Amino acid sequence: MTKVAVMGSGSWGTAFANVIADAGAAEVVVYGRRSAVVDAINQRHENPAYFPGMALNPALTATADAAKALAEADFVVLAVPSQTLRDNLAAWREHISGEAVLVSLMKGVELGTCRRMSEVATEVSGVPADRVAVVSGPNLAREIAERQPATAVMACRHEPTAVRLQDICKSAYFRPYTATDVVGVELGGAVKNVIALAVGVAVGMGFGDNAQASLITRGLAETVRLAVSLGADEHTLAGLAGLGDLVATCGSPLSRNRTFGEKLGSGMTLEEVVAETSQTAEGVKSSESVLELARRTGAEMPITEAVVAMMHHDLSPAEALAAFMSRRSKPERYGF
Ligand SMILES: NC(=O)C1=CN([C@@H]2O[C@H](COP(=O)(O)OP(=O)(O)OC[C@H]3O[C@@H](n4cnc5c(N)ncnc54)[C@H](O)[C@@H]3O)[C@@H](O)[C@H]2O)C=CC1
Numbered sequence: 104m105t106k107v108a109v110m111g112s113g114s115w116g117t118a119f120a121n122v123i124a125d126a127g128a129a130e131v132v133v134y135g136r137r138s139a140v141v142d143a144i145n146q147r148h149e150n151p152a153y154f155p156g157m158a159l160n161p162a163l164t165a166t167a168d169a170a171k172a173l174a175e176a177d178f179v180v181l182a183v184p185s186q187t188l189r190d191n192l193a194a195w196r197e198h199i200s201g202e203a204v205l206v207s208l209m210k211g212v213e214l215g216t217c218r219r220m221s222e223v224a225t226e227v228s229g230v231p232a233d234r235v236a237v238v239s240g241p242n243l244a245r246e247i248a249e250r251q252p253a254t255a256v257m258a259c260r261h262e263p264t265a266v267r268l269q270d271i272c273k274s275a276y277f278r279p280y281t282a283t284d285v286v287g288v289e290l291g292g293a294v295k296n297v298i299a300l301a302v303g304v305a306v307g308m309g310f311g312d313n314a315q316a317s318l319i320t321r322g323l324a325e326t327v328r329l330a331v332s333l334g335a336d337e338h339t340l341a342g343l344a345g346l347g348d349l350v351a352t353c354g355s356p357l358s359r360n361r362t363f364g365e366k367l368g369s370g371m372t373l374e375e376v377v378a379e380t381s382q383t384a385e386g387v388k389s390s391e392s393v394l395e396l397a398r399r400t401g402a403e404m405p406i407t408e409a410v411v412a413m414m415h416h417d418l419s420p421a422e423a424l425a426a427f428m429s430r431r432s433k434p435e436r437y438g439f
Pocket residue numbers: 111112113114115116135136182183184185187191208209210211242243244245381382383385
């Protein structure tokens with residue numbers, strides 16, 4: 104039977120492992136750092152740190168031994184924070200078997216290098232890009248752990264690999280589509296976290312649906328500008344990994360990025376928000392890498408600029424709003 108190792112027992116790692124276990128076409132083992140979480144998954148079929156009281160598939164097993172998880176795994180699913188992937192993977196690579204496919208669940212861009220997660224995965228592991236896939240889309244982990252219906256995109260440059268991944272994920276509640284536009288799918292996921300921070304700030308400031316829809320729509324326009332300038336197909340961004348994920352994340356109180364922004368917009372200081380955020384809000388750090396990519400390619404990204412200024416340069420939400428609204432008047436464009 105196909106073996107899948109899910110490396111990371113956080114929110115999305117756990118929920119995605121459960122998707123594959125429910126699909127029933129592969130054996131799934133989750134690697135987690137904390138023995139309490141590993142024991143709870145094995146003994147009580149529950150991850151109390153992230154989804155207390157929620158029943159996981161009893162066939163799902165867990166281990167705190169990375170080598171054991173990776174041994175003879177056909178698919179290695181990477182589900183750690185984007186900024187730690189390089190170090191995590193360096194520790195794991197010697198245990199990854201020869202023909203394994205790497206699958207990134209992550210939605211971030213590496214600080215310093217500005218690399219997408221599939222690029223980091225290829226570089227660190229030596230696994231060729233044809234065997235590196237990415238999963239993205241409107242996938243709030245809690246809803247999926249509750250087995251609510253959802254769709255996603257599985258992208259790989261080598262289409263048959265994406266189809267193999269699709270085959271082990273599909274179930275009555277989870278419908279995966281395939282794609283070959285890895286750049287578009289990954290950037291859609293990374294930039295939507297930045298836009299969700301902006302939407303959260305607007306919500307925290309007390310603004311309603313007009314402001315939120317404006318940020319989502321203009322956020323999509325700047326996502327398209329960046330992604331196309333880096334080689335993506337603009338249609339990808341109109342799909343699940345672009346518009347779909349923007350709508351889900353920017354509209355959901357479950358989103359860590361939106362929640363982070365909301366707290367800042369409601370008057371908490373950045374330090375206070377960071378202190379009470381335990382799960383990964385990728386957009387906070389990735390906003391800087393996204394803006395650096397924009398500078399390199401010449402893509403105009405005013406919402407991302409405002410988010411970086413709020414997250415890293417002490418710009419207040421009120422100042423960010425004033426700067427955004429007083430930009431020069433121009434015709435509406437989707438993309439360039
Ligand atoms: N939670 C969600 O709804 C979704 C998350 N994602 C993406 O999945 C990726 C992982 O996110 P989550 O599982 O939600 O994050 P999380 O914060 O819930 O879990 C992160 C996991 O990584 C582990 N980890 C390993 N090395 C680590 C290190 N050096 N520092 C910190 N943690 C380390 C943690 O122990 C934890 O199990 C992110 O890129 C996120 O954008 C994508 C879709 C949905």
